[in-house]
Every structure is written in C-alpha cells, then in structure tokens.
Amino acid sequence: MVLGGLFEANGYHSSAWLLPGAQDKAPTDVDYFRRIIQIAEAGLLDFFFLADTPAARTENLDAWTRGPLYMNMLEPITLLSALAGTTAHIGLGATASTSFYEPFNVARLFASLDHISHGRAAWNVVTSANDFAARNFGLDRLPPHDRRYARAREFLHVVRGLWDTWEDDAFIYDKANARMFEPSKFHVLDHQGEFFKVHGALNMARPPQGSPVIFQAGASETGKAFAAETAEVVFGTGATMEEALAFYRDLKGRMPAYNRHPDALKILSGVSIVVGDSEAHAREKWASWQDKVHIDIGLLYLKTDLETDLSDLPLDEPVPPHRVPATSNHHQVYFQEIAGLIHQGLTLREVCRRYNRSKAIFFGDAAQVADQMQAWVEAGACDGFMIAFPVLPDSLVEFTTQVVPELQRRGLFRTAYQGTTLRDNLGLRRPASRHAR
Amino acid sequence: MVLGGLFEANGYHSSAWLLPGAQDKAPTDVDYFRRIIQIAEAGLLDFFFLADTPAARTENLDAWTRGPLYMNMLEPITLLSALAGTTAHIGLGATASTSFYEPFNVARLFASLDHISHGRAAWNVVTSANDFAARNFGLDRLPPHDRRYARAREFLHVVRGLWDTWEDDAFIYDKANARMFEPSKFHVLDHQGEFFKVHGALNMARPPQGSPVIFQAGASETGKAFAAETAEVVFGTGATMEEALAFYRDLKGRMPAYNRHPDALKILSGVSIVVGDSEAHAREKWASWQDKVHIDIGLLYLKTDLETDLSDLPLDEPVPPHRVPATSNHHQVYFQEIAGLIHQGLTLREVCRRYNRSKAIFFGDAAQVADQMQAWVEAGACDGFMIAFPVLPDSLVEFTTQVVPELQRRGLFRTAYQGTTLRDNLGLRRPASRHAR
Numbered sequence: 014m015v016l017g018g019l020f021e022a023n024g025y026h027s028s029a030w031l032l033p034g035a036q037d038k039a040p041t042d043v044d045y046f047r048r049i050i051q052i053a054e055a056g057l058l059d060f061f062f063l064a065d066t067p068a069a070r071t072e073n074l075d076a077w078t079r080g081p082l083y084m085n086m087l088e089p090i091t092l093l094s095a096l097a098g099t100t101a102h103i104g105l106g107a108t109a110s111t112s113f114y115e116p117f118n119v120a121r122l123f124a125s126l127d128h129i130s131h132g133r134a135a136w137n138v139v140t141s142a143n144d145f146a147a148r149n150f151g152l153d154r155l156p157p158h159d160r161r162y163a164r165a166r167e168f169l170h171v172v173r174g175l176w177d178t179w180e181d182d183a184f185i186y187d188k189a190n191a192r193m194f195e196p197s198k199f200h201v202l203d204h205q206g207e208f209f210k211v212h213g214a215l216n217m218a219r220p221p222q223g224s225p226v227i228f229q230a231g232a233s234e235t236g237k238a239f240a241a242e243t244a245e246v247v248f249g250t251g252a253t254m255e256e257a258l259a260f261y262r263d264l265k266g267r268m269p270a271y272n273r274h275p276d277a278l279k280i281l282s283g284v285s286i287v288v289g290d291s292e293a294h295a296r297e298k299w300a301s302w303q304d305k306v307h308i309d310i311g312l313l314y315l316k317t318d319l320e321t322d323l324s325d326l327p328l329d330e331p332v333p334p335h336r337v338p339a340t341s342n343h344h345q346v347y348f349q350e351i352a353g354l355i356h357q358g359l360t361l362r363e364v365c366r367r368y369n370r371s372k373a374i375f376f377g378d379a380a381q382v383a384d385q386m387q388a389w390v391e392a393g394a395c396d397g398f399m400i401a402f403p404v405l406p407d408s409l410v411e412f413t414t415q416v417v418p419e420l421q422r423r424g425l426f427r428t429a430y431q432g433t434t435l436r437d438n439l440g441l442r443r444p445a446s447r448h449a450r
Numbered sequence: 451m452v453l454g455g456l457f458e459a460n461g462y463h464s465s466a467w468l469l470p471g472a473q474d475k476a477p478t479d480v481d482y483f484r485r486i487i488q489i490a491e492a493g494l495l496d497f498f499f500l501a502d503t504p505a506a507r508t509e510n511l512d513a514w515t516r517g518p519l520y521m522n523m524l525e526p527i528t529l530l531s532a533l534a535g536t537t538a539h540i541g542l543g544a545t546a547s548t549s550f551y552e553p554f555n556v557a558r559l560f561a562s563l564d565h566i567s568h569g570r571a572a573w574n575v576v577t578s579a580n581d582f583a584a585r586n587f588g589l590d591r592l593p594p595h596d597r598r599y600a601r602a603r604e605f606l607h608v609v610r611g612l613w614d615t616w617e618d619d620a621f622i623y624d625k626a627n628a629r630m631f632e633p634s635k636f637h638v639l640d641h642q643g644e645f646f647k648v649h650g651a652l653n654m655a656r657p658p659q660g661s662p663v664i665f666q667a668g669a670s671e672t673g674k675a676f677a678a679e680t681a682e683v684v685f686g687t688g689a690t691m692e693e694a695l696a697f698y699r700d701l702k703g704r705m706p707a708y709n710r711h712p713d714a715l716k717i718l719s720g721v722s723i724v725v726g727d728s729e730a731h732a733r734e735k736w737a738s739w740q741d742k743v744h745i746d747i748g749l750l751y752l753k754t755d756l757e758t759d760l761s762d763l764p765l766d767e768p769v770p771p772h773r774v775p776a777t778s779n780h781h782q783v784y785f786q787e788i789a790g791l792i793h794q795g796l797t798l799r800e801v802c803r804r805y806n807r808s809k810a811i812f813f814g815d816a817a818q819v820a821d822q823m824q825a826w827v828e829a830g831a832c833d834g835f836m837i838a839f840p841v842l843p844d845s846l847v848e849f850t851t852q853v854v855p856e857l858q859r860r861g862l863f864r865t866a867y868q869g870t871t872l873r874d875n876l877g878l879r880r881p882a883s884r885h886a887r
C-alpha cells in the first residue's frame with residue numbers, strides 16, 4: 014500500500030489554523046515544516062507532497078481572510094530543497110505549472126532537487142486552474158482546458174528530453190587525460206513543437222532517478238488520457254469506493270493503448286482521515302471543525318470550483334439547478350461534485366458543508382480506519398492513498414502512531430524503507446536513458 | 451570590509467578539478483557544498499555566492515570536456531535552499547536571469563529562499579550572456595544588450611512590486627475573530643509595461659529582509675546605469691587598483707542622480723587570492739595550476755568572451771588586432787580585457803594565459819594578501835571583495851585560517867556576525883514597504 018501525505022501548513026481542513034494548538038505563521042516557517050516532515054518520515058510515508066497555486070486571490074478579500082489557503086505559502090521546490098537535508102528516505106513531491114513556467118527551468122529545478130535529495134524528487138504536473146494565476150503571467154484568463162493540456166504534454170516531452178541530456182555514465186572524471194566527460198554520451202535536444210522551441214542541453218548530470226517521479230491529478234477526459242500516457246502516480250478521485258473503483262479501472266484500462274503496463278502507474282485515492290477513540294468520536298471531531306468554517310469560506314470554495322457565484326442565494330433553501338454553469342474550465346471533477354450535490358436538492362448551506370473536493374473521509378479508531386483502507390485496496394479501488402491530514406500535527410501523529418502500526422500488523426504497509434530512492438519505495442522502474450546503448 | 455565568496459565546485463581555476471585532492475562529482479554533490487559553506491561561515495564571510503548559466507554548451511565538446519565549467523552544476527536557488535539549513539549566518543546569493551524567467555516565479559523563489567534562510571537571500575540580477583541559453587528558451591540568439599537591460603529593469607520593478615504585496619504586519623492570526631490577515635495591508639500590483647503585464651499579488655508574506663539583497667555585475671554603460679539606480683551589491687571590475695578605483699568612482703558618482711546615497715551600494719572587487727608561505731611560493735602555486743590548463747580551454751574562453759574564434763591562429767605569434775570584433779553583445783568588460791591584451795601585442799598563448807576575467811590576483815603570505823586588500827579598500831577602490839577561490843577547499847581554508855585572522859588583528863574585518871540577516875551584516879538598510887503608512 015502506497016501512502017503519500019498532502020501537507021498544508023496547519024492542515025487540510027480550512028478551520029485548522031483556528032484551533033487552539035495551531036501554530037501561528039506556520040505557512041512560512043521552515044522549522045515548523047521540518048518537524049512535520051520528520052513525523053511523516055518516522056511513520057514511513059512514501060512521500061511528502063505540496064500542492065501549489067502561483068497566485069494570491071485578489072477578490073473577496075474579506076472572505077479569504079477567514080481561510081488559510083492560497084494567500085500565504087512558501088514556494089514548494091525551495092521548501093522541499095530545504096527539507097531534503099532534514100530527512101533521508103521520504104519522497105519529496107512538488108507541484109509546478111506547465112502553463113506558467115519554461116520547460117528548461119522546470120527540468121533544471123527538479124533535476125537539482127533530485128540530486129539534492131539523492132533521488133527522492135517528484136514533480137506534480139499541473140496546468141493550473143484559476144485566472145488569478147493567469148493574470149500574474151501576462152494573461153487575462155486561463156487558456157482553455159484542452160489547450161493547457163496540449164501545452165502540458167509538449168512541456169513534459171521537452172523536460173524528459175532535457176533530463177536525458179547526459180547518459181548515466183557520461184561523467185568520468187578522468188584526471189590523467191583531463192577528460193571530465195565522454196562527449197559521445199552527451200545529447201543535445203532539438204525540439205520544435207507547437208508551443209516550444211528548444212535547441213539545447215541540460216547543464217546537469219542525469220538525475221539519480223533518471224527522471225523524477227511524474228505525478229498528476231487530472232481527472233477530466235483529457236487529463237486521464239495524459240495520465241495514462243505519462244503519469245507514474247495519479248491522485249485518484251472518488252468520494253466513495255465505487256467511484257474510486259470506476260476511476261481506477263478507467264485509467265488503468267487506458268494504459269495498454271500507450272504500451273504501458275498498469276503497474277507503471279500507482280493510483281492513490283485522495284482521502285481525509287480522522288482517527289478517534291471510536292467512529293462517533295472521530296465524527297464529532299470533524300463536526301467540531303466544520304462548525305468553525307465561516308459560511309463565507311464555504312461560498313468562496315463553491316465560487317472557485319463551480320466557477321460561478323452563488324452568494325446571492327438564500328442559505329437554507331435548495332440551490333436552483335439552473336445556476337450550475339453549462340461547462341467548466343478549471344477543476345472538472347470538483348465542478349461535477351458540486352453540481353451533483355446541487356442536483357440532490359440540498360440547501361446552499363448543506364452543499365458548502367458536504368463539499369470535500371472529491372475526497373472520501375475515513376472515520377474511526379485505528380482498526381476501523383485500517384479496515385476501510387484495506388477494503389479499498391483489496392477491492393482494487395486504488396494502490397494506496399493520498400492523505401490530506403485535516404489538522405497538523407495532530408492528525409499526522411494519530412495516523413502514524415495508531416493506524417500505521419495497525420496496517421503493519423496486517424502486513425499491508427512497510428516496516429522500514431526498502432530502497433534509497435522514491436522510485437524504489439514506490440516500486441517504479443528507473444527509466445533507462447533514451448540514448449543508452 | 452565586506453567579503454563575499456564565489457564558489458564553483460572544485461574551485462574557480464579551470465584546473466582545480468584535475469588536482470590530486472579534487473573531489474570527483476563535486477558539481478552535483480550537496481554534501482560537498484555543505485562542507486564548503488560551513489568553512490566559509492566559520493570564516494565569517496558575508497555571503498556564499500553561486501554564478502549561473504542556464505545552458506550546457508553544445509559546440510566544441512572535445513574542448514569543454516577538459517574544463518569544469520557550464521556543463522554540470524546544481525541549480526543555484528535549490529542548492530542554496532538546501533544549504534540554508536546547514537548554516538545560520540552566512541548570506542546566500544544566487545544568480546537568475548531576467549531574460550529567461552518570468553518575474554512572478556523569480557519573486558516567489560527568492561522570497562521563499564529569504565523566508566527559508568531567515569533573511570539571508572540575495573538575487574544576482576543578470577541578463578545572461580550567451581546564445582546557448584537563448585536556444586533553450588525558444589530564441590536563436592540573445593536579444594541585443596540594450597533590449598536585455600530594458601527587460602531587466604522592468605523585470606526588477608515588477609519583482610519588487612510583488613515583494614511589497616503584503617505589508618510587514620499584514621498577517622495577524624486573530625483566531626478569536628477568524629481573521630488571518632488585515633485586507634487593507636494587502637496590495638495588488640497592476641503593472642503594464644513594454645515587456646510584462648502583471649495584475650496580481652504574491653501569495654507569500656513579505657520577505658524577512660523586505661527585499662532580498664539585489665546583486666549585479668554589469669559593467670557596460672547600460673549596466674552601470676542600471677546598477678546605480680537599483681543595485682545594492684555590485685561585483686566591480688578592474689584587474690588593477692587604478693581600474694578598480696575608476697570603476698568605483700564612476701559607479702558611485704552616478705547614484706545621486708537616482709537620489710541614492712553611495713553607502714546604499716557596496717562595490718566588491720572581483721579577485722582571486724593565492725596564499726603561500728611567501729609571494730614566490732604563491733606565484734608558483736598559481737603557475738602550476740596554469741600549466742595544467744589545456745590550450746583548448748584557453749581558446750574556448752577567448753572564443754566565448756571575445757565572441758569570435760581565434761583557434762585558426764598560430765599560438766606563439768601575436769594576435770592580429772584586426773581579429774578583434776568591432777562590437778560585443780555579451781560580457782563587455784571581458785571583451786575589453788581580451789582586446790586590451792591583444793593590442794599589447796601578446797601571442798595567442800600569452801593572451802590565453804593572462805586572461806583572468808577582469809579579476810586581480812593577490813599573491814603572498816597572509817600579511818601580504820591582507821596588505822593588498824587593505825590598500826585597495828583604503829584607497830577607495832572598493833568596499834570589499836568578491837573572492838573567487840581558485841582551488842576548493844584548500845584556497846578557502848587558507849584564506850579563512852590565515853588571512854581572516856590577519857584582517858581581524860588589523861581591525862578590518864568582523865570577529866563575529868553582528869546581525870541576523872544579510873542586510874544587517876552588509877550594513878544595508880531594510881527597505882520599507884512602499885505601501886506602509
């Protein structure tokens with residue numbers, strides 16, 4: 014079972030920062046993150062993952078001041094570079110947008126992180142999903158979904174080409190003959206495509222993993238095709254086991270068309286995990302956090318992910334279904350989840366309260382949480398989980414000290430890191446250089 | 451006296467990697483760099499600086515295999531993020547090109563490095579100076595010098611605007627009222643210029659230093675105007691004290707026109723330092739390193755910096771002055787140094803041997819080196835030095851254990867770090883937010 018952790022400063026739950034134990038200034042405190050990642054590594058998690066958005070929000074500021082997201086965070090690649098030295102085994106996954114970076118810079122930053130961490134880097138390839146980001150990079154709004162993915166596909170192709178500049182044994186350090194490298198093992202990329210023209214070569218030895226591990230999270234049709242062709246870890250969607258199963262079968266079923274074996278891709282279901290003395294106790298904890306979410310924040314999440322503003326509607330009446338836009342351009346799965354809640358006839362307040370960005374929530378004591386995790390994996394709904402810890406460090410400590418031992422007792426999770434690289438621990442093959450003979 | 455160090459893997463001298471004690475694979479070994487920066491911090495240097503070029507060279511490979519430069523290096527921002535945790539006081543300066551990055555990404559990366567290092571980040575603003583880099587970013591060749599500087603100026607303006615998104619006391623973490631920040635202390639940049647359109651805001655609290663320290667190295671007319679207006683540390687040029695003096699007076703003299711006090715900019719002369727038991731011993735060491743430089747590498751440096759290929763000429767005859775191009779587009783000061791050597795009537799071999807990229811070399815025992823440093827500073831030729839250590843770790847160890855104590859005895863250099871940020875140690879003012887009332 015693969016276990017990754019999604020880390021936001023005080024936790025994934027938007028009320029986490031309001032709780033009495035929450036550390037102020039956590040979003041920009043590297044020492045705080047050092048303590049968190051050390052707990053995650055002690056718990057043997059496969060990787061520590063940081064989501065990202067390259068923009069503060071510039072509207073609805075009075076509402077955003079109630080929520081912890083988007084407005085204040087360290088840049089993920091620099092933060093993970095800093096955390097690499099505090100850890101020795103846990104993978105380090107950062108998000109970077111193909112819409113707002115140049116391929117050469119991304120190739121270099123992640124290759125460097127892979128060297129710095131001795132083979133523990135992963136790149137979450139995203140196309141970004143908000144117009145605030147677009148406006149930071151010269152555009153008025155985000156390009157259409159399919160254009161973003163077309164650029165992403167070409168972008169990744171260029172980045173992989175640059176990572177293969179040097180064969181693994183190109184640098185020989187032959188002092189006697191004053192030859193640092195073997196020129197025949199150096200390969201210049203000559204790419205001319207729709208979005209990029211790159212005639213050049215990466216000025217860095219091949220990354221320890223050959224290629225940092227490629228993460229993706231897209232769940233639209235285009236996103237699934239892209240993932241089936243190129244991804245090695247996908248954050249799967251599905252708030253129920255049935256939805257996750259359908260997603261899993263769909264995505265893995267697309268892989269043979271790209272000559273890929275299903276084992277070359279690990280699908281991790283996104284879940285929140287709430288451990289308590291009992292299921293009732295865990296649910297009470299969650300409810301107490303939900304009670305603290307100001308309705309303005311709930312409405313703002315809806316506005317962001319449904320791409321329309323519902324704040325003029327009465328809170329305690331059902332949302333008129335005609336208010337759901339005909340199409341979406343941002344997170345299509347989030348859009349569909351909200352539309353589904355509205356079509357159930359829920360009130361606006363209930364839609365806000367139930368919406369959880371396509372994540373299941375596992376409640377219970379350690380054994381009950383382990384039961385659910387085991388059931389999903391054994392049913393073939395996922396290869397593991399991408400855990401959004403609601404409250405840090407508490408949710409992480411509870412998980413690693415209570416649920417991890419239970420999973421270990423059942424033989425479902427490692428008792429020590431097996432390999433030295435993230436690829437080793439994930440059971441992913443190290444790609445050979447395209448130029449190796 | 452300000453002392454910065456320019457660090458290249460095995461040392462600044464192109465033969466450093468060939469010496470018996472040179473560590474193989476140093477260019478991509480973060481643990482090696484950790485040892486080096488700890489020596490530099492023990493020696494109380496103001497900052498650890500990394501030059502950069504975003505491209506491997508794709509021509510003359512048989513020659514490049516003899517030299518350590520350009521072909522294999524970690525990306526500087528990630529490397530410094532990793533080194534921040536190993537150190538507590540020394541500044542961390544990285545180069546990033548305004549020609550091949552987006553302002554938002556640079557603003558974020560350096561703001562993050564500043565948070566991660568608790569206020570020790572510096573950004574060396576460069577426009578890049580080779581066509582190999584241009585080809586990695588969709589261009590056939592570098593834009594003209596003046597266009598690059600025009601873009602750089604606007605780029606820096608945007609980056610500084612983004613760093614001022616949040617006032618220093620914007621984040622209040624008022625849990626009782628569920629207000630994380632004060633919206634009136636959040637400022638959206640609305641920039642529309644010749645090169646960039648940015649309507650947005652940085653999603654990170656203001657950097658600890660207000661702004662990471664701005665480094666520059668340009669010495670062309672355009673470069674000096676840009677530095678006089680915006681730089682806080684400049685790597686000065688001049689292979690002799692007279693040249694350095696002229697550069698210093700010229701640059702500081704331009705500052706009042708921009709309403710800047712000369713103390714707001716520190717000019718550090720670029721020097722190589724070779725410590726021996728005596729001056730003769732130091733010169734012997736340098737000569738022994740020079741003897742190991744393959745002529746192909748010398749010719750390649752000339753080709754790069756003179757922007758023309760002289761390798762068809764006989765090595766032991768004077769270079770015909772008509773072979774010097776009429777104009778340069780890359781490093782103008784390097785170009786002028788080579789042209790000067792050619793106009794002295796030197797042979798091609800001698801031009802290669804003497805060319806040192808506009809750096810003086812201080813030879814001697816500790817007292818003699820300190821004498822020269824003292825003389826330059828007291829003459830007003832510089833505020834300190836940017837030391838290119840020829841061979842690592844030896845040259846650094848010799849400097850920090852022999853010359854630094856001598857400078858301390860003379861009262862010319864600190865005996866402990868005074869401040870907590872790089873600005874404090876450099877004696878540079880922390881800029882107030884443009885929005886502070």
